[in-house]
Amino acid sequence: MTQNQNLIRQQNLNRLETFMFEKGTAIKAEMAKETGLSVVTINALVKQLVEANILLEGEAVQQPLGRPALNYAFNYDLQHDLLLSIQEEKTADDRKLILFGQIVNLKGTVKYEAKRPFNQVDLNELLTHVQHFLKQVENLAQIGLSLPGKIYQGVVVSSWGDLFDGWNIEAALATLTDIPVRIQNDAHLMTIGYSRLHHLSLDNTVVGIFYPENSMPGISIFSQGTLVEGRHNLAGEAKYLPHLIDAQPPADEQAMTESVLEILAIYNAVIAPGAFVVRAGPLSRLPIENSLLPNQINIPAIYFVEDFQASVTMGLRWLVMQESPWKMIL
Template structure:
């Protein structure tokens, strides 16, 4: 490995340690990174010059001389987190800006009176123009699947064929990542609750009076399938001929059937179930009374997500930070 690559790797290690801990002294960085104090001091000077960190005051150590305390600059970068969501049959854009710590700076709620790509790009552009901070990354959640920047299956088929990234790049050079809403809320729930992500997780996102989306997340990797279409729960044979559930009982019965199907096919460690105002006790009853699940040898943990918006925010942050030293 070349000296430049080694130095970049070491810088990324220190950035991540500072990101996770917020403040540290050089001796702590030596202990946690395994790098020498000479290397640490050189790297800290570079990070100071780049405004990644700042110097605090001298603090007395348990042993030895006082040391400079370094602080991570969470306002170094700001993300625009966007989520297209159905509110009572109207598609709306829920938007917020956050820094690297997830601290919210600004928020918008924009209805899309016309379901067109131009309206969506206009709404995103409005957020960028009104933002009080410089945006370095955009993350977008959509009720649909994306493959090669083309929406392949979406909410009421209204977004099918859209090339959102290409259209937005006509307005801004800020990088954008786009992902399915079920995927992001499932991953966000696991991050928010600090659940183990090394096994296999199946997420079922089933908005009331709508159709379900399914996430398969195995060993920290999304299984997206051909054309990104894996997990389109609305195409399960027992759901295709049905209307959207009209009441909670029907919704939970459908979810229990979906758990039985994916438990047999995938045998996950855990299911994450997300739906608007899902009643935990009623969902547990639907699962326990399902006629198929008691016979399954795989006994997964079944978790209910009752805080969709919080999970979505964590999922969008995961998408924005992926591939950087600040990954969640």
């Protein structure tokens, strides 16, 4: 088979895999109709995908005319990923960290989940928690970790309360397992996850603002389906903005509103995004009419993240599927 024929076959295979990933189940006639491929090509590709365990043979389905046809199902359990999120959990009188973990299949179906207290913030405790999850499923393919911090060349350089600064998490996890590990900032993952969940256009630039109560904000820039980061991966550290670098976290909702509006005005002037994705303490809306935004040329859409965990989880799925043929389907 020539190189050109190989390329065409791989393109056809990717087209069929993508269709089945989205559809879930189909008979060969449906596959041919929806992909535009010939029945002969579909027969060959289905045989290859069944042998690779990507498609599973189901029961025969009686057709209106002719003989019954086999139904095929995409095997979402072909791969399981461990999605971990270190995040703050606020109680009435305290701030503490937890590690929330889920093991999901390719469809995102949760096979196992647990929330574990992260009381002693050190690498050994993190490894203990990860070991717990590694014992739950045998065929884990990848680990994704959401971190309240930024990583440069494997080392955390800026983090929640500076507690993780200097950590080389990937190297530490390598002492436990050879499963590939991907680590990313929580503001980035929230922004990407929300954008994917709500089908925001990849042609636009989206700026995310994650501003936890009693803490300082992180910023994410997601453009053309790609994260935009600066030197040392520090683009988005809003705590270094002039009005925040020497400031304390907002004391009340009014102070947080004013701070968020100032951040919006700065990034709207500099980036001119199509949309902002905002998670800021208890805020669910902003009095835009009292801000600088109406005086600026760019008029962005502003979305508020109601379900932080759902957005981070989707962001983590995007993260671990970057090398997957199905990454753009999420």
